Amino acid sequence: MKRFLSILLVGMAIYNASAQTPLKMTPELLWKLGRLGSTNLTPDGKHLIYSVTHYNLTEAKSEANLYSIPVTGGEATAITHDPASRQIIKIEPDGRIIYFFDDNIWQMDAAGKQVSKLSDKALKDADNVQLSPDGKKIIYTVDVPVVKILGKDRYPDLPKSNAYVFTDLNYRHWDTWEDGKFSHVFVADYDNGKVSNEKDIMAGEPYDTPQKPSGGAEDLLFSPDGKSIIYVCKKKFGKDYAQSTNTDLYQYDIAAGTTQNITVGMMGYDTTPSFTKTGDKLAWLSMKEDGFESDKNDIVIKDIKTGNKTNLTEQWDETVSSFQFSDDGNRIFFIAPKNGTEQLFQIDLRLRLAPGSPQAIKQLTKGQFDVAGIAAQRGNTIYVQRADLNHATELYAVSLKDGGMMQVSTINKSIYDHLPMSRVEERHIKTTDDKDMLAWVIYPPNFDPAKKYPTLLFCQGGPQAALTQAYSFRWNFQLMAAQGYIVIAPNRRGMPGHGVEWNRQISGDWGGQPIKDYLSAIDDIAKEPYVDKSRLGCIGASYGGYSVYMLAGVHNNRFKTFIAHDGLFDLKSWYGTTEELWFANKDLGGNYWDKDNKIAQKSYEKFNPSNLVDKWNTPIMIIQGGKDYRVPIEQGLGAYQAAQLKGLKSKLLYLPDENHWVLKPQNAIIWQREFFNWLNETL
Known part of the structure; x- marks a missing residue:
């Protein structure tokens, strides 16, 4: 407690409470913000x-510590004071916290004292540890060798070899080369710390649970009676794996040792299974179309007694991000994108309406913010994570009666109290096909409409990723605005939150209407007298980087500078090197050698940025991660080399150890500094 207060007081001294010395958001200050994690x-x-x-x-x-705060808000108490990363498994009624750390199960009291190790032996390299409801069994995941791919595994007499031998896809994923190991679910007996009879329930299978690259504990769970395990898995290998999104839910009977696929015939992603506390219902998120990773995500519920399945959101014209059962099992709370935000909704399972009827869905929260996650529910209150473009994520209490919100945590109060905020406005723009497009406009602090400001068009990645009020620690609009830039961030075609059809329209049309939407956005904001039309910039990553490369060839001198991060530059070479072929097959229309496929041919010819390089005439900065296997290195290098050979002012920021993101703190600071240095030089 004393340590927490001393940190707070030092922070207040550093950031100066005086109104005469307000802070300015900088890359260094952005990285001083505390980042909220898991909540119980x-x-x-x-x-x-x-x-x-x-x-x-x-x-x-980094250092991740645990804090405790009353649900009514107030002063937070630090429970831990060291850099150890702890996975909370359970909080006991007496306040004891059971957690996993350093390959073992531990416990501590509610104050972080009386620490003791519970497990009698290490669960080496285990992750996603969970206890059964009765505390007698444990599940966890471990990477186990299944296929001999490494040279030293194929030839034991050559142990120093670093060779890989592949005869099929998928040979790498996200930022990791396939090494023949697969993440499997293990179950074991657990008796007051004694772990015994460990069993790999996926023994010999070349499949992963959790799903790579970003799956976690949400991919597996015990049934409430503790008799079975539900886990998510895509039981496909090689080329079938690389071209499919068909994950299923599998139920493993612990006593019988048998496994059953409980989503047979459901062809898209089936993920995040969850039971009611009584175990009478099982729900999960489900997509219908195999190969479409951004398909509409629905909530499907199964009655355990009858076996009947119902799609609860089938007729609702939006997609679901995440969900949670209410304590009594009568409602489902879920988060979904809505008009440039992420909001909290509920389905009342007691209403006698047609299955999937949108009338059964009620929006609980409204406002210019994102509900970023559901923490827990108790009575008429649900606790959520909330963020907006000016504030990193904090905990809030939501009234289920009227949707009113009360802030609970104040992790970054000592900074935000002295930081001038940006004004964020919702702007509606007519597109070239006469549709209404929402855009967020972020203005510099202390914005003066009598002045003229350089303005940045932000191009979102995904491409079917919602552009909402999420707070980013890289593409941070608050940081950009603080340096004196207006930012316009349009919800162009392909983004969820504006109906299923709006989201689907980008597939097969990457360089078509979405690019026109971007031009509509910058042309619309450029009409304002406070926008300096001679100082317009365009920035983006992933599909946003692709958009930058496309716009560089069609912008007709609108922009003075470009910045592209991990963008797709040449679609033919990208198809030959990216790891998730289902994504390319769906969004580009197929492969480039099928000359009869008109959609694919249009993608590879008309909508291929490398075919427009002859029209490039503007300074461009290119950022590329060396371990990005989604948009591999030749994309950034090809774009940079083309710009250099054309004699354009250009810069390459190469990050050899970063993947599609920038995760290392000092690399992130360099990213920000080079980003703003480039804008200072060229805009």
């Missing part, structure tokens, strides 16, 4: 236990 409600419903990660830029390290 104590069994008595009186406190929230949450993690906060802080970064030390000098040492390039």
